[in-house]
Amino acid sequence: MGRALALITTIFKKDLVSELRAKESVVTMVTFSVLILVLFSMAFEPSRETVREILPGLIWMSLIFSGILGLNRTYARERFNDCLIGILSSPIAPYHIYIGKAASSLVQLFIVEIITFPLYFVFYDLEIDGSLGILLLTMLLGSVGFILVGTFLAALTSNLRSNDALLPVILFPLLVPVLLASIEATSAIFAGLTLNQYLPWLKLILVYDLVFLVVPLLLFDYLMEVD
Amino acid sequence: MIEGINLSKTYGNKNVLRDISLTIPKGEFTAVLGPNGAGKSTLLKILALMSKPDSGEVKIGKQSFVNLKGELKRKIGILSHSSFLYPELTAYENLQFYGRLYDVRHLEEQIISVIKKVGLLLALNEPVYTFSRGMLQRLSIARALIHSPEVIFLDEPFTGLDQQGISLLQDVLKDLKSSQKTILIVTHSFEQGMEDIDRILIINKGQIAADFPTENLQAGDLKRIYVEKVAS
Numbered sequence: 001m002g003r004a005l006a007l008i009t010t011i012f013k014k015d016l017v018s019e020l021r022a023k024e025s026v027v028t029m030v031t032f033s034v035l036i037l038v039l040f041s042m043a044f045e046p047s048r049e050t051v052r053e054i055l056p057g058l059i060w061m062s063l064i065f066s067g068i069l070g071l072n073r074t075y076a077r078e079r080f081n082d083c084l085i086g087i088l089s090s091p092i093a094p095y096h097i098y099i100g101k102a103a104s105s106l107v108q109l110f111i112v113e114i115i116t117f118p119l120y121f122v123f124y125d126l127e128i129d130g131s132l133g134i135l136l137l138t139m140l141l142g143s144v145g146f147i148l149v150g151t152f153l154a155a156l157t158s159n160l161r162s163n164d165a166l167l168p169v170i171l172f173p174l175l176v177p178v179l180l181a182s183i184e185a186t187s188a189i190f191a192g193l194t195l196n197q198y199l200p201w202l203k204l205i206l207v208y209d210l211v212f213l214v215v216p217l218l219l220f221d222y223l224m225e226v227d
Numbered sequence: 228m229i230e231g232i233n234l235s236k237t238y239g240n241k242n243v244l245r246d247i248s249l250t251i252p253k254g255e256f257t258a259v260l261g262p263n264g265a266g267k268s269t270l271l272k273i274l275a276l277m278s279k280p281d282s283g284e285v286k287i288g289k290q291s292f293v294n295l296k297g298e299l300k301r302k303i304g305i306l307s308h309s310s311f312l313y314p315e316l317t318a319y320e321n322l323q324f325y326g327r328l329y330d331v332r333h334l335e336e337q338i339i340s341v342i343k344k345v346g347l348l349l350a351l352n353e354p355v356y357t358f359s360r361g362m363l364q365r366l367s368i369a370r371a372l373i374h375s376p377e378v379i380f381l382d383e384p385f386t387g388l389d390q391q392g393i394s395l396l397q398d399v400l401k402d403l404k405s406s407q408k409t410i411l412i413v414t415h416s417f418e419q420g421m422e423d424i425d426r427i428l429i430i431n432k433g434q435i436a437a438d439f440p441t442e443n444l445q446a447g448d449l450k451r452i453y454v455e456k457v458a459s
Contacts, residue, residue: 010327010328014324018313018315081313085305087311088277089277090325090329091300092297
């Protein structure tokens with residue numbers, strides 16, 4: 001267990017250090033996310049009621065779109081110089097790579113969320129009637145689900161031509177449950193509903209997270225075989 | 228010792244390897260020659276446990292890779308024409324990364340030892356994207372040796388190297404041979420790195436077309452045998 005954790009941490013740190021040096025993904029993701037929220041506020045000038053209705057969807061969609069930009073880079077870096085072959089020729093289990101990369105992508109998405117989320121309060125005069133703590137928990141669980149399935153599918157498409165375009169096409173259908181549940185839970189928190197009213201959505205996100213933690217662990221060996 | 232038993236591999240409709248069996252004794256330096264598409268690199272990938280054969284088995288020592296893949300990989304070092312290095316990281320960070328994957332003990336000392344061997348001590352903290360092709364290949368050699376492997380696989384390692392890089396790689400190969408490492412090199416070059424080779428395998432159309440020691444080989448013999456076997 002200790003050795004597995006050490007290997008996962010090694011992959012995680014390497015990915016994060018590489019990204020912080022290159023500043024390719026995070027800068028693009030933040031810029032894209034900020035652009036969406038600015039353009040949207042300029043285009044529609046929504047009333048406070050409309051904001052409540054549309055903002056949860058806007059927040060999640062902009063996160064998912066900007067997150068996909070980052071996911072596309074996750075394996076592109078490994079293909080350069082055939083680094084993935086270098087990793088796979090070492091005594092590492094493919095699931096160590098998967099978890100390490102997912103953790104690194106999650107941290108990058110959190111950076112985007114930390115920078116862009118306060119801007120929604122500025123641009124849309126947003127007020128939250130529910131618990132900020134539960135909202136953050138929802139953001140965390142939803143982001144984990146998105147990154148888990150996204151990291152897995154990014155590995156699947158990384159060897160293919162036009163993988164940048166292909167990833168969203170196969171990712172979005174699989175994201176429907178977690179995206180829908182995250183938007184519904186976020187809407188309920190914005191509206192100040194009681195926890196019991198949106199608890200089923202949170203449970204759905206949690207189950208989704210668990211499924212997409214376990215399924216890739218079972219399949220990642222096959223994905224990573226070097227041919 | 229490396230042993231490949233009845234190895235076969237198919238990609239689509241193409242039989243890349245057809246029932247190949249070979250044994251490479253400990254400490255032997257073997258070259259695998261063959262035309263493009265003969266199955267050389269596929270054989271290397273299978274022997275280096277990077278790819279599974281459709282049928283057959285690989286053993287290193289007496290251990291089969293079926294249940295001990297992770298443990299066996301510790302014994303293997305791979306040097307390819309790709310560097311496997313991350314450009315944003317420094318030479319030190321790249322070696323540290325691979326050292327940690329192999330769980331190398333006394334990693335700091337080992338990094339200094341291999342980096343000195345390839346003459347890159349002064350560039351240890353430089354990011355890899357600033358390295359020339361020759362420096363990259365030297366660092367790749369250090370990466371391949373960071374965990375002191377017993378068996379070293381080299382896939383077209385001379386590709387893109389300048390004369391200085393070729394000399395350095397030849398020195399490293401001599402050094403490895405003298406320390407009784409088992410070496411398998413895949414190449415289509417007859418000139419580079421051939422001086423210390425004990426045995427030559429010629430692969431053609433997924434099968435071993437010739438397998439002979441180099442000790443009594445005269446100048447020109449290799450080219451003649453190669454042309455004969457590949458043409459047939």
